[in-house]
Amino acid sequence: MSHRLLQRASRGATSIQVWPSPATVRASRLAPAFNQRHQLGHASAQSFRWSTTGAGPAPHKRVNPNLTVVGAVAIGCLGFGAGLLVANSTPSTDKLNDNVNTTAYATHSEMLQAASQIALAIGPDNVSYDTDDLEHHGHSDWSTSNSPIRAAAIVYPRTTADVSAIARICNALNVPMVPFGAGSSVEGNFAQPHSGICIDMTHMDRIVAFHPEDMDVVVQPGVNWVDLNRQIAHAGLFAPLDPSPTATIGGMVSTNCSGTNAMRYGTMKDWVLNLTVVLADGTVIKTRRRPRKTSAGYNLTALFVGAEGTLGIVTEATLKLAPVPQDTSVAVVAFGSIRDAAAAASELIRSGIQLAALELMDEVQMRILNEHGSEAVRRRKWEEKPTLFVKFSGTTEGIKSDAVRVGEIIRRGSGNEEGNGVRMHFAGSKQEEQDLWAARKEALFTMVNIRPAGTEIWSTDVAVPVSRLAEIIDLSKRECGQLGIFASVIGHVGDGNFHVAMMYDPRDGQQKDAVARCVHNMMGRALDMEGTVSGEHAIGIGKKECLVDELGEETISLMRAVKKAVDPKWVMNPGKVFDR
Amino acid sequence: MSQLAAKGLGARRLATATPASTIAARRPTTIPTAATFTSTTCLVALASRSAARRYLSTDKKAPSKAANAAADRERGPSFKGQMMESITARMQREHAEQERIARIRQQSATSRGFSLTFMLLFVGSISWVLGTKFPRDPSPASTLPLNATRPPKHSTGKAELEAAWADFAEIVGSEHVSTTAADLDAHANSDWSSHQGDPGDPASRPFCVVYPASTAEVSAIMKVCHARRIPVVAYSGGTSLEGHFAPTRGGICVDFARMDKVLALHKEDLDVVVQPAVRWEELNDDLALEGLFFPPDPGPGAMIGGMIGTGCSGTNAYRYGTMREWVLSLTVVLADGTVIKTRQRPRKSSAGYDLTKLFIGSEGTLGLVTEATLKLTVKPAASSVAVASFASIRAAANCVARVVGDGVPVAAVEILDDDQMRFINQAGSTSRQWREAATLFFKFSGTAQGVKEQIAIVKDIAKKAGGESFDFAKGEQEMKELWSARKEALWSTMAVKKEGDHVWTGDVAVPMSRLSDIIEETKRDFKTTGLVTSLVGHVGDGNFHIIVLYSDAERKLAEDCVHRMVKRAVEMEGTVTGEHGVGLVKRDYLPHELGETTVDAMRKIKAAFDPLCLLNCDKVIRVQKPKAGEVAEW
Known part of the structure; x- marks a missing residue:
């Protein structure tokens, strides 16, 4: 009986590969010897006892050690199992949406410790603790969603290896990492609500390689898109994206930016061939090589574009380039009402004419142009009516025939109800073309410049299917108008996307609430119309809740699963896009 | 005592x-x-x-x-x-x-x-x-190396599958669960696939084929499979070429054949909501009535589900981009039966991660697409076709580089080599005889005025690049005739094949400047082997196909040649597959193209989406350490 028990026990002990205690391993090795020397059970039992605990009463019956072994194995297994269960409560099967395992972030002093380790790794000159610097990296006048918390330090990497070293250190010490490009984002995308280390990519601003014959360019994230386009203009190529003029590639990739060119050329995600990304644990990956098209493996490039630095830090990007169009032209048309303008816009989109851009500015914007525009813009007396800006590009002949067709559509379109009120004005010269378009580009800056001291601008964007555009702009504008504050609409109507900017006094709680409500309603309306809560500004801190409304808990859970897979400690730009 | x-x-x-x-x-x-x-x-x-x-x-x-x-x-x-x-x-x-x-x-x-x-x-x-x-998820690592994987545990025992059969029958009705041998074989592999499975292996055939009719049914099926740990392979048109739908671990096949409806057409918004088994050709026929069209044009017979799965493209990709650019939103059933929708219908969005694009090209390994909202564009007012022949591939490629570099908005530019032109003549599948030289096919679209202008520009460029002939269509009929050669390319090559020969369609893409290099080297390489080959390329985006005819005895020869071509593409900073996807055949090339860490990151994502590895297991990336000798040397 005892014999068999022990055999079973020894089998049990050896069959568990991960069995921890060396003592029991020794016991299992002893077991066969014990069986052989069954007659001298006493002696072997004693040696066995010594091997397990080292002290204890002398057994007077041989059954005792056997029971002890069985017991120890059983308890050991139970303990191990229980431990595994507790630790592994992140289920590996169905529940994507669990919130366990939330490791706390490092304390402030631990973050400083991380910063000093980083200083060792990338050089002390590249780490800054300066208060002004921290403030500059933590707050933006453009943003509606600032956080009062500042980073513990700003680090300035110069190479991908630097970024990898930073990530390794931060990941090990649970320090949040927040990448920083130009700081032109508007939804608090670079705010540091959990403090941590802010990684400023300013020094990574080289154009690494330019392949004009392949029509692509390899750049570092700190490159400014305006500079880039200037430097490659000689080859007749350009990167057809136009967000804020200060924006840099890293941030453009991370917010999946676009701009007025999106109607013709699409958004950032259509122009990135590959990305070199540093993941949370410091692993460096390159998502692709340089073919123009590929279907090899998962499209990680698209995953990182628009991820707002929550999945990894972009340290190099290869961008597709487009040939600079042979010729361009600009026309402006003023409409009687914003609804007419929007309706005409949606008519133009459906016509299939390949316009370069189609922008809408409301009468408030036009008034600002007249009153506060730059000299070039004020050369012209603008009609203070909702106005469409149409940009043509292509061959000279093509533009001519496009322009004729656009003219026809607008004349016979809904705008015609105003009688002969609708006039299309074409730029007569290259200079005028530039001036006309400058009016559109200046809009936001003029607005920021003229705002009364103490007020802030709440700028937000939504996008809807094109057929609903007129309706939502109309409704949103009416609601903003009722607030009795400055509110205006600028739209990239070519792809159903528009911005609303409202000036409010942040000290006036009531006014702030009213503005917030108005924005909220606009989001709700966009979603009802099967649109999105963010056409090009991304989610950041400001629109997290809206995103849940847009996509639903299940979809967010899947995003969370993606996030958790590549950033298990949740240290990459935490608190953005969605909460864990 | x-x-x-x-x-x-x-x-x-x-x-x-x-x-x-x-x-x-x-x-x-x-x-x-x-x-x-x-x-x-x-x-x-x-x-x-x-x-x-x-x-x-x-x-x-x-x-x-x-x-x-x-x-x-x-x-x-x-x-x-x-x-x-x-x-x-x-x-x-x-x-x-x-x-x-x-x-x-x-x-x-x-x-x-x-x-x-x-x-x-x-x-x-x-x-x-x-x-x-004890080592456990989540480890602090951002990637999942092959060494750290645990082999997936499925239950594909007969009893388990028979019990599951009853569940499926309850969900979709027993008439929509098929276990007939013919059906199982058709869902196991295809003649045109470059993957050659072992027909004797029971794991390379599904146990049954389930035909769901709705997203809810797919979700219910996935719930059963998840609970019972049964692997699932999705199937729509079955036109894929790299073994995408060949089962590797038994399990079941979900065929979307019954989900073939166009659910909603939003003309004003230029989008359409479809189910996965809609054929792109039929969709375009319907859309033409409204003056709209959906640009991606892969092999005939392909369906939306598979087109999304492989991230397909075709001749239109140069002007319009690939499948990735034409999907607005997807409804996807995940491995545990959860149904998600990646977006609503806006034309552009920067809200949250781009899950849509992650599912496109994931070959059914991350989820089953049950509904897709596709972007549409307006059918161009006028179009035309031109054909130009050149003395060499290089001269033709130079011409393309000029056209692309000048930004001439041609709708498509395709190359066919001299062999291909000869096969077309031999097969007699078109009404005219062609010069047996490297030939470029241009498609133009836009306004009538614009098309005329484009033709003039391209003609000029072709002449300067050493073009030997330049013909353009003057009418609808002529246009069809000229384009027919491009359309018939694959079939003409098939027509010259001997009894018992197989066809292998290779597919790589490189940066444009390297295109003529790789085409020339590859052609030379194949010439030395004596295999019958022809070459067709979507040169506008650096992508080309080599069509190889081989007998069973020549399989190794063909394999090695294609392997060398892939290697060459990677060395030229290209990709191992431009539009056909990875499937089973090209997964071991991925680490060489992308780097070990990148594939590890993909594996981590796969594990996050599908921890039990039920969905099209073993495709795209390995989920388990290969046995010694299983991976061919690079």
């Missing part, structure tokens, strides 16, 4: 040792879990029972002691006195002995109990700690 004495000695030694061990036993008063606690009490009870038994055994010593006393008594001078003395002494001795025994019994029982408890608690808690430290 001596044994007994030794035992007594041992017991005494122990008795003195007791206090120390009792203290030791008391010290670790770790709170035991409920489990440890109960078993500890059990073992304490066991220990005290054995102690009681020992007491009985020592008791047996008493009669022998009494016999000794009786012997003494006989020898003594004063019988009574001696007797009394000896009795008293004996009584005292016995008393003392009994007390001692009682004490020993008491002490050893307690101490043993304690030390046992201590030992077991110690083992238990050490194990518990080790248990919590």
Whole structure:
């Protein structure tokens, strides 16, 4: 009986590969010897006892050690199992949406410790603790969603290896990492609500390689898109994206930016061939090589574009380039009402004419142009009516025939109800073309410049299917108008996307609430119309809740699963896009 | 006797040792879990029972002691006195002995109990700690290297699958669950696939084919498979070329054939909501009535589901981009049956991660697409076709580079090599005879004026690049005729194949400037092997196909040649597949193209989406360490 028990026990002990205690391993090795020397059970039992605990009463019956072994194995297994269960409560099967395992972030002093380790790794000159610097990296006048918390330090990497070293250190010490490009984002995308280390990519601003014959360019994230386009203009190529003029590639990739060119050329995600990304644990990956098209493996490039630095830090990007169009032209048309303008816009989109851009500015914007525009813009007396800006590009002949067709559509379109009120004005010269378009580009800056001291601008964007555009702009504008504050609409109507900017006094709680409500309603309306809560500004801190409304808990859970897979400690730009 | 004495000695030694061990036993008063606690009490009870038994055994010593006393008594001078003395002494001795025994019994029982408890608690808690430290998800790593994977555990036993069959029959109706041999074979592999499975292996055939009719049914099927751990392969058109739908671990096949409806057409918004088994050609026929069209144009017979799965493209990709650019949103059933929708219908969005694009090209390994909202564009007002032939591939490629570089918005630009043109002539599939030289096919679209202008520009460029002929269509009929050569390319090559030959369609893409290099080298390489090949390329985006005819004996030769071509593409910073996807055949090339860490990151994402690895297991990326010799040398 005892014999068999022990055999079973020894089998049990050896069959568990991960069995921890060396003592029991020794016991299992002893077991066969014990069986052989069954007659001298006493002696072997004693040696066995010594091997397990080292002290204890002398057994007077041989059954005792056997029971002890069985017991120890059983308890050991139970303990191990229980431990595994507790630790592994992140289920590996169905529940994507669990919130366990939330490791706390490092304390402030631990973050400083991380910063000093980083200083060792990338050089002390590249780490800054300066208060002004921290403030500059933590707050933006453009943003509606600032956080009062500042980073513990700003680090300035110069190479991908630097970024990898930073990530390794931060990941090990649970320090949040927040990448920083130009700081032109508007939804608090670079705010540091959990403090941590802010990684400023300013020094990574080289154009690494330019392949004009392949029509692509390899750049570092700190490159400014305006500079880039200037430097490659000689080859007749350009990167057809136009967000804020200060924006840099890293941030453009991370917010999946676009701009007025999106109607013709699409958004950032259509122009990135590959990305070199540093993941949370410091692993460096390159998502692709340089073919123009590929279907090899998962499209990680698209995953990182628009991820707002929550999945990894972009340290190099290869961008597709487009040939600079042979010729361009600009026309402006003023409409009687914003609804007419929007309706005409949606008519133009459906016509299939390949316009370069189609922008809408409301009468408030036009008034600002007249009153506060730059000299070039004020050369012209603008009609203070909702106005469409149409940009043509292509061959000279093509533009001519496009322009004729656009003219026809607008004349016979809904705008015609105003009688002969609708006039299309074409730029007569290259200079005028530039001036006309400058009016559109200046809009936001003029607005920021003229705002009364103490007020802030709440700028937000939504996008809807094109057929609903007129309706939502109309409704949103009416609601903003009722607030009795400055509110205006600028739209990239070519792809159903528009911005609303409202000036409010942040000290006036009531006014702030009213503005917030108005924005909220606009989001709700966009979603009802099967649109999105963010056409090009991304989610950041400001629109997290809206995103849940847009996509639903299940979809967010899947995003969370993606996030958790590549950033298990949740240290990459935490608190953005969605909460864990 | 001596044994007994030794035992007594041992017991005494122990008795003195007791206090120390009792203290030791008391010290670790770790709170035991409920489990440890109960078993500890059990073992304490066991220990005290054995102690009681020992007491009985020592008791047996008493009669022998009494016999000794009786012997003494006989020898003594004063019988009574001696007797009394000896009795008293004996009584005292016995008393003392009994007390001692009682004490020993008491002490050893307690101490043993304690030390046992201590030992077991110690083992238990050490194990518990080790248990919590055991490697587990989430590890702090951002990637999942192949070495760290655990092989997926599926249950594909007959009993399990038969039980699942009943579940499926309940969900979709038994008439929509097929187990006929023909059906299973059709869903196991195809003639045109470059993947050659082992037909004898039961794991390379599905157990049954399920035909769901709605997203809800797909979700219910996935829930069953998830609960029962049955692998699932999705199937729509079956036109894929790299073994995308060939099962590797048995399980079931979900065929979307019944989900073939256009759900909603939003003309104003230029989008359409479709189910996965809609054919792109039929969709375009419907859309043409509204003056709209959907640009991606892969192989005939392809369906939306598979087009999304492989991230397909075609001749239109140069102007319009690939499938990735034409999907607005997807409804996807995940591995556990959860249904998600990646977006609503806006034309552009920067809200959250781009899951849509992650699913496109994931080959059914991340989820099953049950509904897609596709972007549409307006059908161009006018279009035309031009054909230009060149003395060499290089001259043709130079011409393309100029056209692309000048930004002429041609709709498509395709290259066919001299062999291909010869096959077309031989097959007689078109109404005219062609120059047997490297030939470019241009498609133009736009306004009538614009098209005319484009043709003039391209003609000029072609002439400068050494074009030997330039024909353009002057009418609808001529346009069809000219384009027919491009359309018939694959079939013309197939027409010249011998009985029993197979066809392999290779597909790589490189940056445009390297295109003529790789085409020339590849053609030279194939020429030396003597295999019949032809070449067709979507040159506008650096992508081309080589069509190889081979007999069973030449399989290795063809394989090696294609392998060298892929290697060349990677060395030129290209990709191992431009539009056909990875499937089973090209997954071992991925680490070379993308780097080990990138593939590890993909694997991590796969594990996050589908931890049990039920969805199209083994495709795109390996999920389990390959056996020795399974991966061909690079």
